[in-house]
Amino acid sequence: MPEHAASARDDPTAPPVRYEVREHVAVITISRPAARNALSTQVLRGLSSGLDQAEADRDVRAVVLTGGARIFASGADVRELRATSPADYVQSERLAAWLRFARFPKPSVAAVAGYVLGGGCELAMTCDFVVAADNAVLGQPEIRLGILPGAGGTQRWARVAGRFRAAELVLSGRTIGAWTAQTIGLVSHVVPAECVVEAGIAMARSVAVHSPIAARLAKAALRASEELPLTGGLDHERALLATLLSTEDHVEGIDAFLEKRPARFSGR
Template structure:
């Protein structure tokens, strides 16, 4: 395992998994432009690194992120917000091609919740609290919080989160589909890493294609999304990994994938 630190983000590599840990405990891991830009940069680099097959984003066992840094947010005008590094960073995170597991403990609010929702799987600690409290500040979510809940939970919880600022605990999040699994808080990093390692063991080209197919329904109608799925599947059939996967199945042995 290798590690580095910068801009309140700890960066580690273990096997084929990149672990990005938000590390600003005095502010409950509130997101500032430096943190978001570092996350975006590391995810962009991961997309170009064939040795990385999955990513974990976490804040550790106490808090994922209590939201955006309010001091920074309060300084924005309408024009500066539209051109802000924060918006560009969230857009970059959403475009990441590698599968991302969010390991969420404690507060996961506002921009922090939107960051978790931008990931592919959400593992929640039993102390996790999800919410979009922006309405209580006279604003609304601006990085997906009015849209991304719907794909996981349907419109009811999303409407309550956006209009009332209601919080959701870990078990409710699991019941409504916001979280994919609930684990003890002290195991949040371990459980998230285990999930990412399981993803990393699959054929990497297929994992990226599956993520692309799953995301297409958000930007395409059903007919176009189905056509995109067929196109992605057809492209995989010409890969060495697909040939290896079918050969391993027929030969009753574990496959060895190389991302080709």
């Protein structure tokens, strides 16, 4: 949620987003602890840059977005938001970054802890899996500031939890814990806070062992289900399968199965 303004205690020389690669998994970490990882334009720029890097790297097959074991993201930087006009918002770098997150083609995992509010919750919902620490607090409290979620909070919550539960969260501004979030379908797994990053990486690796092109197209098919009617979605699914039947990975996968050996996928 946009509850926390930027703090002067942040080291201006430290990058607000860190990037590393661990065995086919890119780990992108928000690191702005003094501001409770508020999503400033600089942070969104860093996240977008990290996703660009991960997409361009053929060795990266999945991505983990995290803020560590203590906090994920408390929401937008309210000082920036306070100064944003309607015209600025429509043309802003922030809006472009959110569009980038939603269109990232490789599988992604949000490993969240502590505050997962407002934009932080919306960021998690752009991913394909959410692994939550048992200390996670999730919600869309923007209404407390006289605004509404503007990066997918109204739309994705309704698709995940249903319109009535989404209305309860968005219109009341109340928050929920990790276990409740798992019950309503937002969170895949709940783990101890000190394990959340490694649990997110483990989830990403469980995807990264498979054909990277198959994983990307399967993600595309799943995302299309949010946009297309059933008949159109089935047509899209079949078209993507036909594409995979032309790949080396599909031959390797079937040969490995028949030969009872691990597959060696190349992404071709």
